[in-house]
Amino acid sequence: MSTLLDKRKFYIDGAWVEPAAARDLEVTDPSTEEAVAVISIGDQADTDAAVAAAKRAFPAWSATPPAERLAHIERVFEIYKARAKDMAWAISHEMGAPQDMSQEDQVGAGAGHIKNFIRAFKNFEFLRPLGDHAPNSMTAWEPIGVVGLITPWNWPMNQVTLKVIPALLAGNTCVLKPSEIAPLSSMLFAEIIDEAGLPKGVFNLVNGDGVGVGTQLSTHQDVEMISFTGSTRAGIAITKAAADSLKKVALELGGKGANVIFADADDKAVIRGAAHCFYNSGQSCNAPTRMLVERSVYDKAVETAAKVANETGVASAHQPGSHIGPVVSKGQWEKIQDLIQKGIDEGARLVAGGTGLPEGVNRGYFVRPTVFADVSNDMTIAQQEIFGPVLSIIPFDTEEEAIRIANDTPYGLTNYVQTQDGARRNRVARQLRSGMVETNGMSRGAGSAFGGVKMSGRAREGGVMGLEEFMDSKEISGWDRDA
Structure with missing residues (x-):
């Protein structure tokens, strides 16, 4: 058997760091049933460090002009496309998508979402008049704060890009917890973010399971929103865990179409x-x-x-x-x-x-x-x-x-x-x-919102609605339009 890829580090505050405690987990290739990599399962100390980094980065990042945030994401898009073969390899080996499908559809889905968010963002109005009947009443769209992003294994880059890209474009900072079953593609995505030169602390990644890091993000007082894609059972648990801190929860769950x-x-x-x-x-x-x-x-x-x-x-x-x-x-x-x-x-x-x-x-x-x-x-x-x-x-x-x-x-x-x-x-x-x-x-x-009703959750991901999902609206009266 070939040597396992060592992927034990986390991406926190703009650097790859050792976990607070050694808790190894092997990543299994479902085609062969053999381990291909070893990762670490995060602890409370790792989650706290990532959230603290995101919280420190939020004031500056949220105040960054939209055009500058857009330029960062356009750079991410170029590097993502350049690393497409590496990404396809990771997805095939971690969750079993066949080579061609992984390249064209799994990796392609992520590229499509980034492209559609860039287009939607270019025309996004952060300050809009309520209507002709109320010309001095304005709606401002503003970032939420630190957001926790929990993604599944079945469409790794589809879901990571549907969350990370709009969260960052909107001016939030984030902590990503990918599925511990299929984490390799997300770690490569962290490398892409790093190469794109985003300010440190804006994007952070901690591997872990739902019971551990997932719950820690859901209950963390400094995390103001959780966006989760996965099973309905886990979505219910996250909603309950998040209730005490009254954070926003966006859920994209199961289906039976x-x-x-x-x-x-x-x-x-x-x-x-x-x-x-x-x-x-x-x-x-x-x-x-x-x-x-x-x-x-x-x-x-x-x-x-x-x-x-x-x-x-x-x-x-x-x-x-x-x-x-x-x-x-x-x-x-x-x-x-x-x-x-x-x-x-x-x-x-x-x-x-x-x-x-x-x-x-x-x-x-x-x-x-x-x-x-x-x-x-x-x-x-x-x-x-x-x-x-x-x-x-x-x-x-x-x-x-x-x-x-x-x-x-x-x-x-x-x-x-x-x-x-x-x-x-x-x-x-x-x-x-x-x-x-x-x-x-x-x-x-392209850019149409993805999401459901009933036990499928009520998130809306993709395009303009996907950007708004990661923002709060603020209503302002008496706006001086001549100022």
Whole structure:
């Protein structure tokens, strides 16, 4: 086995520093089940040092002209693009995204968000009149203070850039705690920040787990906001932990997206929906994991989805190609296996995949792309977020029934609608209870806000709304517009 990468240091106050106490944790490559790096798990002293550095840096950084903050982030963007291959390597080895997907989509998502924030920020009005009816009443948008950022392992740079970039552009200082399962990409991001020459203390990184550093940030009196992406269970715990200090909490949590396919949907709707469900090995909160299909085209849809599953390759993240890789950890693999078995036990019809490793695989956390038909929405697999490549197909007879089934979930992140009838498309989209609706395979526009409702949390990340999420508004009367 090759020598482990030594990544034990934290990035605090503009320097790489030793942890206060030695608490090593190995980072495992999910394709091989072998350790690739060793990191440190932070302690209260490390969290306190990072928060203190951010607090010291806040007055000067928040007073820095917006154009200067923008120039720093533009420099970060250039270095990020230059380090794309290194970033793709880190993501593939820490969480299992295949080589090509890691380069194009995982790293690309971060680049896209930075680019969109730069565009949104250039036109951002920090001081706006309330309206023509009140010309001397102004709304000022101002930074919040020290913000704690807690990010997940499934889309590391997607989530880090959705939090760090707007937080810094808005004038906040921050402490990032990436997932301890997939920390290598975030440590590389800290190197990028360092190379870009941001003032010391503006950005800090402390590795740790949710119980430790996550809770320490959530309860810290000098942290004025927590932005968290991850499980609904952890989001509830963070909200409770943050309550005593009344800090702002922004949560982007789980999902159980419904993909409503009407009989007049285009020919590729089922193929597109199944492939999207299996994408990133099913490890996306916005995955369309419940496929609701109109009865007249139901049997054909089941057949098509099973074919997509059977034709989806599963292989090492180290290989090029369009296959899916492993899921992130043994714990996740075991949870997915249990839920697949639960689907079988509760009477869903297994039409592709199933439990166990794919054929010819004897190591790595690989899951067979799995399709269940004849699922009823009260089954465990229809209600719980599986976070693996598992699709549940549910028939419906009427538009009203489809909307009722789609909304019958604790979650409300992304739903999907497939129909050629524009009026129906609009009508159904408005009735679905979710923060986002995508129709006919069309992506949301660049800079559109990402976020949900209900148990999916109510954060709004990306674009103008993503900038405003990291600011407080201040209303000022009697503004002298001639001063």
